[in-house]
Amino acid sequence: MAMRPSILALLAGLLLxxxxxxxxxxxxxxxxxxxxQVQAKTASPADRKAYFGALHVHTSISFDAxxxxxxTMPEDAxxxxxxxxxEPGINGVKTQLGTPYDFYIVSEHAEMLGSFxxxxxxxxAVSKLPIAKRVLSSDGAVAAAAFTEILRDLNSGTLDxxxxxxxxxxxxxxxxxxxxxxxxxxxxxxxxxxxEWTSSPDNENLHRVVVFGDNKVxxxxxxxxxxSQDPAALWAWMDAQRAKGSVLFAAPHNGNASNGRMFExxxxxxxxxDAEWVQARTRNEPLYELTQIKGTSETFPSLSPNxxxxxxxxxxxxxxxxxxxxxxxxxxxxxxxxIDGLEIESRGLGNPxxxxxxxxxxxxxxxxxxxxxxxxxxxxxxxxxxxRLKGLPGMPAGQVEQVRKFSSGGLAGVWADENTRPALxxxxxxxxxxxxxxxxxxxxxxxxxxxxxxxxxxxxFAARGYQRGVPMGGDLKxxxxxxxxxxxxxxxxxxxxxxxxxxxxxxxxxxxxGEKHEKVFDVAWAGERKPGPDGxxxxxxxxxxxxxxxxxxxxxxxxxxxxxxxxxxxPGERAVYYVRVLEIPTPRWSTYDAVRLKLPLxxxxxxxxxxxxxxxxxxxxxx
Amino acid sequence: xxxxxxxxxxxxLGIGLLLFVGYALVAPADTGGDRIVVSRATIADLVAQHExxxxxxxxxxxxxxxxxxxxxxxxxxxxxxxxxxxxxxxxIKRRVRQKYEMIAEEAASAPxxxxxIEAYFAAHRDRFTPPPLVSFRQVMVPPEGGDAAIAARVSxxxxxxxxxxxxELVGRATLLPLRSNDxxxxxxxxxxxxxxxxxxxxxxxxxxxxxxxxxxxxxxVRIDARKAAAPPQLAAVRVLVQREWENExxxxxxxxxxxxxxxxxxxVVEAAE
Numbered sequence: 001m002a003m004r005p006s007i008l009a010l011l012a013g014l015l016l017x018x019x020x021x022x023x024x025x026x027x028x029x030x031x032x033x034x035x036x037q038v039q040a041k042t043a044s045p046a047d048r049k050a051y052f053g054a055l056h057v058h059t060s061i062s063f064d065a066x067x068x069x070x071x072t073m074p075e076d077a078x079x080x081x082x083x084x085x086x087e088p089g090i091n092g093v094k095t096q097l098g099t100p101y102d103f104y105i106v107s108e109h110a111e112m113l114g115s116f117x118x119x120x121x122x123x124x125a126v127s128k129l130p131i132a133k134r135v136l137s138s139d140g141a142v143a144a145a146a147f148t149e150i151l152r153d154l155n156s157g158t159l160d161x162x163x164x165x166x167x168x169x170x171x172x173x174x175x176x177x178x179x180x181x182x183x184x185x186x187x188x189x190x191x192x193x194x195x196e197w198t199s200s201p202d203n204e205n206l207h208r209v210v211v212f213g214d215n216k217v218x219x220x221x222x223x224x225x226x227x228s229q230d231p232a233a234l235w236a237w238m239d240a241q242r243a244k245g246s247v248l249f250a251a252p253h254n255g256n257a258s259n260g261r262m263f264e265x266x267x268x269x270x271x272x273x274d275a276e277w278v279q280a281r282t283r284n285e286p287l288y289e290l291t292q293i294k295g296t297s298e299t300f301p302s303l304s305p306n307x308x309x310x311x312x313x314x315x316x317x318x319x320x321x322x323x324x325x326x327x328x329x330x331x332x333x334x335x336x337x338x339i340d341g342l343e344i345e346s347r348g349l350g351n352p353x354x355x356x357x358x359x360x361x362x363x364x365x366x367x368x369x370x371x372x373x374x375x376x377x378x379x380x381x382x383x384x385x386x387x388r389l390k391g392l393p394g395m396p397a398g399q400v401e402q403v404r405k406f407s408s409g410g411l412a413g414v415w416a417d418e419n420t421r422p423a424l425x426x427x428x429x430x431x432x433x434x435x436x437x438x439x440x441x442x443x444x445x446x447x448x449x450x451x452x453x454x455x456x457x458x459x460x461f462a463a464r465g466y467q468r469g470v471p472m473g474g475d476l477k478x479x480x481x482x483x484x485x486x487x488x489x490x491x492x493x494x495x496x497x498x499x500x501x502x503x504x505x506x507x508x509x510x511x512x513x514g515e516k517h518e519k520v521f522d523v524a525w526a527g528e529r530k531p532g533p534d535g536x537x538x539x540x541x542x543x544x545x546x547x548x549x550x551x552x553x554x555x556x557x558x559x560x561x562x563x564x565x566x567x568x569x570x571p572g573e574r575a576v577y578y579v580r581v582l583e584i585p586t587p588r589w590s591t592y593d594a595v596r597l598k599l600p601l602x603x604x605x606x607x608x609x610x611x612x613x614x615x616x617x618x619x620x621x622x623x
Numbered sequence: 624x625x626x627x628x629x630x631x632x633x634x635x636l637g638i639g640l641l642l643f644v645g646y647a648l649v650a651p652a653d654t655g656g657d658r659i660v661v662s663r664a665t666i667a668d669l670v671a672q673h674e675x676x677x678x679x680x681x682x683x684x685x686x687x688x689x690x691x692x693x694x695x696x697x698x699x700x701x702x703x704x705x706x707x708x709x710x711x712x713x714x715i716k717r718r719v720r721q722k723y724e725m726i727a728e729e730a731a732s733a734p735x736x737x738x739x740i741e742a743y744f745a746a747h748r749d750r751f752t753p754p755p756l757v758s759f760r761q762v763m764v765p766p767e768g769g770d771a772a773i774a775a776r777v778s779x780x781x782x783x784x785x786x787x788x789x790x791e792l793v794g795r796a797t798l799l800p801l802r803s804n805d806x807x808x809x810x811x812x813x814x815x816x817x818x819x820x821x822x823x824x825x826x827x828x829x830x831x832x833x834x835x836x837x838x839x840x841x842x843x844v845r846i847d848a849r850k851a852a853a854p855p856q857l858a859a860v861r862v863l864v865q866r867e868w869e870n871e872x873x874x875x876x877x878x879x880x881x882x883x884x885x886x887x888x889x890x891v892v893e894a895a896e
Contacts, residue, residue, distance in 0.1 A: 047800070049814070075870055099813065125672050162675045182866050188807075440813075444798055459791030459801060490798040495816030495838045558839040559797055 045471075046462035048415045048432075050442045051424060053081070053103030054368050055194065055412055056209045056253065056289060056360040060380075061172060062109045062196075063163075065364035066116035067135050067147035069380030072366035074106040074176050078183035078191060080367040088365035089380030095367045098374055099440055099496060102419050106176055107194030107209050110224035111154055112163045114172030129162055140381045141394030148321040148399075154225070155200045155320065169221055177215050186420045195222035197250070199229040205257035205319035206231060209289065209360075210238065213247030213425035230268035235280040249429065253289035253360070255337070256297040257319040260328035263337035263353060265344065278350040287428055288334055288355040290435040290614055291410040292362040293369065293378045298580075298614060299335040307520050308536065309504075309582065313407040313437065313609065323398025338617060339508035339516045342574040345621075346510060356431025356473045356616030357578070359410025359438070368409050370438035372609075373549075375408040375589030382406075385593040389602060404602055408589045411436045413613070415444065415471065431473025431616045440494035441613040445472045445579050447620075451486040456563040461488060472579075473616040478623040484569035485620060489523070490561045491581040491613065499556025501526060501540040501582040501610060505564055509575040520580075523564040526557035542585040544608045549587040549595040556584040572622050579615040586611060659697050661690050669693065735868050743868045744857050750867070751860045754807040756850040757823055761801065761815075762794030764834055764841040773841070777834050780843055784831040790845075799839065805850065815839070 059077050060070040072080075072088045080086045083100035087093065118124050119132040126132060134146040153159045173195075180193040193215055199206040208231065212218065223237045231252075238248055255262030267273055290298055295315025304310040318324040330336065334357070341353030361368035364379045375388070382388045382403060391400030413434040416427040427433065434443050444462065448469020455464045465488050470476060476485055493500050502525035508518045522537040531537050543552040560581070569575075585608040587595075594601045601607050669689045673681040681689060703709065735743070744751065762784075764777055780793050791801055799815065812820035819837035826832045826846050834841035857864065 049800075075873070079870070100809075102813075123668075125668065125675065128668075128672065162672070165675075182862075185863075442798060457796045459796060461796065492798045492839070495814075495819075553838075561796065561798075 044463065045417070045466045046460065048417055048427075048462075049419075050434075050444075051102035051190075051414050051416055051419050052099075052411050052440055053101040053105075053190070053414075054361045054363075054370075054409075055105045055192065055211055055251065055358065056107055056196070056292065056362045057105050057366065057368060058108055058196075058362070058364040059106060059366040061114055061117055061176065062364060063112040063116045063150060064109065064147055065379060066119075067143050067150065068364060068378075069140055069143065069383075070365045071380060074179040074366075075183075077106050077366035078104055078179070078189075082183075082189055086367055088367050088376065089383040093376075093383040095374070095376045095383065097367075098371050099494075101189075101368075103190035103192065103414075103424055105192040105194045105209075105211065106180060107192075107196050107211070108172075108176065109198050110169075110195045110222035111198050111226060112150075112159070113169040113195075113222065113224075115163045115165060115168055117172070118165075118168050125162060126165070126168070129160065131160070131163075139394075140387075140392040144321070144381070144392065144395060144399070151319075151321055154198065155203050157201075157225075157229070159226070164226060166221060173218075173221060177218060181215055184421070187418060190419055190421055190424055192421065193218070197223055197225060197234050199225045199231070199234075200257075200319045201229050202259075203318040203320040203324060204259040204261045205254045206252070206261060207254060207319075208234060208250040208252050208285070210234075210248055210250045211425075211428075213249075214421050217241075217245035217247075219244075219246060232268060232277060232280060235284040238284050239280070247425065249286055250284050251287040251289050251355075251358070252285060253292060253362070254294050254297060254315075254319070255288075255332045255334060256295045256300075256315055257317060257326065258332050259318050259326050260331035262297075262332055263334075263340065264331045265340065273344075273349065273352065275349050278344070278352040281352045282350065282354055286355060286431055287358055287433060287616075289360045290334055290357040291359045291407070291437050293406045293409045294362060295405070295407055296410075296437065297333050299333045300329045303329055303333055303336055304518060304520075307506075307518075309520075309580070309610065309612075312612070315402075315405050315407065317402060321399055321402070323396070323402055335506065335508065335518060338576045338578075339510070339518060342508065342510045342576060343514065343516055346514070346574060351619075354619065356428075356433045357435040357614050358412035358414075358428075358433045359435035359614075360412055361409035363409060370409045370411050370436075372408045372438065372587060372589045372611075373592050375592065377403070378406055385597055386599075389590060389593055389597070389599060401604065404590060404605055408438050410438050411440065413442065432471050434472065434613055434615045436613040437609075437611045439497040439583065439611045439613075441497075441500070441581055441583070441611070442492040443579055443581050443613045443615050444490050445615045445618070446470065446488045447474065447476055447485050447577065447618040448488075449476070449483060449485055451488055451563065453563045456488045456490075456561055461490070464488075470618060472618060474618050476618060476620045478571050478621065480623055482571040482623070484566045485577075485618075486563055486565040487577065487579075487618070488563050489579055489615075490559070491579075492559050493557075493583070498551060498583045498586045498611065499526065499553045499558060500560050501556055501584050502537060503560050503562055504580045504582070505566075505577055506580055507566065507568075507575060507577050509570075509573050511573055512570075519568070521564070524560045524562035526560065526584075527555065540584050542608060544585055544587055544591075546587070546591060546601060546607055547595070549592045551584070551586045553584075574622065575620040576617045577620070578617040579613075581613040583611040585609065659694050661693055665693065666690065735865060740861065740864055740868065741857065743871075744860070744864045747864075747867070748855065751855040751863060752852045753855070754809055755852050756805045756807055757811065757846065758802075758804045758806070758848040759823065760790055760803075760845045760847065761799065761835075761842045762790050763797050763799070763839065764843065765795045766840050777841070777843070781831050781833075784843065784845075790831075794843070797839070805848075815842075 057077055058065045059072050059074050060066045069089045076086045081101040081104035083097055085094045085096035115126050119127045119135055121127055131146055134142050137143045177193050180191045184191045192211055194209050194211045197208045219241050223234055267277060296313045299310045301310045316326050318326055337353040341351040345351040363369055367376060369376045376383050377388045414424050414427045415432040416423040446465025446469040451469055455461060458464060489503055491500060491503055503523050505521045505523050510516055525537055529538050541555050543554055588606055588609045590602050590605050591607045783793055808820055816837045819835055822835045826844060828846045831843050831845045833843040835844050
């Protein structure tokens with residue numbers, strides 16, 4: 001008798017899981033220090049440390065995680081972030097972080113909160129819905145098809161109301177909050193509660209993650225796209241919660257999947273934006289999630305034709321499981337938005353796009369996946385490496401391509417006084433944050449007038465930066481007679497990852513005629529390279545051996561630093577500056593997987609990538 | 624290799640057997656015979672579902688239709704089971720397994736007793752012991768030149784530091800902190816790398832030592848103080864102990880149930896022809 005694909009898939013999963021276990025080193029269980037063992041709060045901002053973590057994490061409570069083979073709960077998420085091995089999917093494969101995180105969140109989709117979990121309980125109303133049988137199917141392709149349908153209904157506002165039971169959502173919301181509090185160990189490991197508002201009209205992604213700074217006053221229920229698909233309605237709801245005592249901000253993500261809508265310069269209904277709308281946005285959205293599994297939305301090659309590194313981990317689709325290509329890029333990417341913001345501000349409306357950066361995950365399996373060598377995909381089903389590269393039997397080819405083009409996730413870096421909710425939250429509000437594409441690169445930047453090379457070399461460089469300038473996320477105000485600002489920049493490699501290639505400064509500005517410009521400056525680099533006649537620095541080289549998926553730190557530098565003064569500064573022009581730090585090339589996750597499985601390297605994704613970090617911007621405003 | 628191949632097959636067949644048993648356990652008791660009872664609770668459920676989907680209670684005709692459908696479902700279901708149609712259906716088996724595991728997990732939800740907390744704490748005391756803390760300073764050795772030049776530089780830097788030179792003026796500038804106070808050892812590893820953290824316990828206190836290598840280069844290090852971990856007191860960590868105890872039970876409940884079944888069943892794996 002011929003085996004059906006579902007049984008083959010199950011067998012393959014079990015085989016692989018046995019192999020994975022066989023190869024796994026003994027699992028270590030990290031120690032749990034009592035909460036009294038806290039790191040003392042730093043005496044001065046100069047002693048702030050870079051803490052790493054994630055603000056965008058789903059477990060099986062989210063509908064799309066559940067339908068895609070995830071079975072983990074919020075407990076598992078926090079245990080994984082602290083360094084324990086967990087089993088995210090139904091396929092028996094375990095995953096464990098190489099470098100544990102300092103902070104972590106659980107931020108489920110507000111829509112259908114808990115309903116899919118409830119399908120497992122016999123006798124409940126949702127367990128009897130026709131979709132429940134398909135959602136619970138052991139055939140991953142059947143469950144994935146159910147997911148495709150639900151996502152379509154969600155995005156078009158035609159969900160079965162039976163999936164939206166507020167009683168289930170309320171109980172689920174409280175139980176998540178309890179787990180979040182149970183795992184908070186101030187000074188050692190910080191947990192946040194959040195949710196995702198999942199608005200994507202016409203499959204154009206406007207999603208926001210809402211982060212709570214503490215759990216003292218929480219809304220009865222999160223705000224969902226059933227309440228409204230309009231971001232301004234979300235901000236109004238957030239303002240109302242704040243008035244009741246909640247501490248919260250929102251961060252949008254995946255402008256790349258918004259088809260031009262994330263940073264559009266009109267309101268949701270198409271009417272012109274005004275100062276009130278701008279203030280509501282900036283009051284509620286201090287940060288933007290720049291990179292995650294569904295791609296990086298810093299910029300796009302057609303928007304930044306002179307940026308040779310713009311083509312990085314792009315995911316050029318709309319938000320649908322049916323592989324619809326994005327047709328518009330303007331309005332989708334953060335760099336252009338930063339520059340558009342200068343222009344909008346010059347019209348007296350304020351700057352709606354004044355955000356800092358962080359990187360994140362968007363895992364739907366509780367376990368994030370920032371490490372290329374340790375990539376475990378977005379959903380539970382992708383815990384099996386063959387599924388990441390080739391999909392499940394019966395999965396449409398376009399959907400498989402979307403999975404192959406998933407990036408391994410990024411990381412949020414935060415310069416904070418200590419590892420506690422208030423300290424991390426304050427740092428996020430002042431935008432003293434940076435994004436990485438997944439490795440633990442530390443980057444620090446100060447901008448100021450009159451900062452010098454000597455300040456960079458001084459042992460108290462950070463103290464000088466705070467005294468005579470502003471850190472990343474800050475504002476420089478011009479005065480009559482202002483000379484060009486100098487930026488003190490230092491970048492340290494991840495001690496477990498690759499060396500650094502270069503530091504770049506990305507500048508955007510508005511000229512006297514109101515024209516918008518951008519330019520990427522190479523400002524510090526490893527080795528004896530000289531920029532060519534075109535001003536471009538030659539490539540660092542590539543040590544990756546594609547047969548073994550290995551690289552060598554024989555090129556690049558462990559640390560780079562520079563005091564850079566803008567050579568093209570004009571005191572009358574609004575400008576925005578941020579730093580981009582590149583690592584030397586290393587294997588992409590798909591290369592690690594293909595080598596392990598002895599499969600050919602996939603042709604539609606790069607074999608090697610240059611991991612990177614992006615600082616939050618510093619803005620210059622003329623007097 | 625043979626073991627590797629054999630193990631998942633055993634695993635697979637074991638799960639299959641479990642599903643049959645699991646099904647027998649959770650199947651309603653009144654499914655036999657030729658009598659079908661549509662209970663008041665079932666009817667209330669049908670009404671509630673209808674209300675949710677349509678926004679109002681069903682009419683009498685609609686309700687009759689719902690009840691008839693439910694009864695027909697049950698009749699066809701019984702006949703299907705009698706014909707063995709459930710036996711080779713992976714969807715049904717998976718669903719039954721999920722229900723079975725839910726029951727197993729729910730059965731284990733009582734809070735731990737004092738004795739259980741104390742026993743767990745005693746058995747896992749190490750996990751509740753805070754990491755040792757270290758206070759230290761470090762400066763980085765400029766990397767230029769060959770081995771001899773670096774060795775000479777290290778000697779000169781150490782001599783200067785021994786003479787009381789301010790450490791922030793010796794060595795090259797770096798984003799790594801010069802001074803770290805009361806830092807947990809896992810935090811040292813996160814910031815300086817595992818090699819560096821591993822070298823610290825071997826260094827004497829109150830003198831500039833090294834060079835200590837890390838992935839950033841060479842460091843001279845002075846240990847200013849060490850604080851050993853104080854033995855944990857249950858009262859101070861009780862909440863954590865209970866959290867860990869409950870999590871372990873949550874994970875273990877399923878595994879134990881499966882293990883018990885494995886012990887009851889004899890699994891025969893036929894060799895390939």
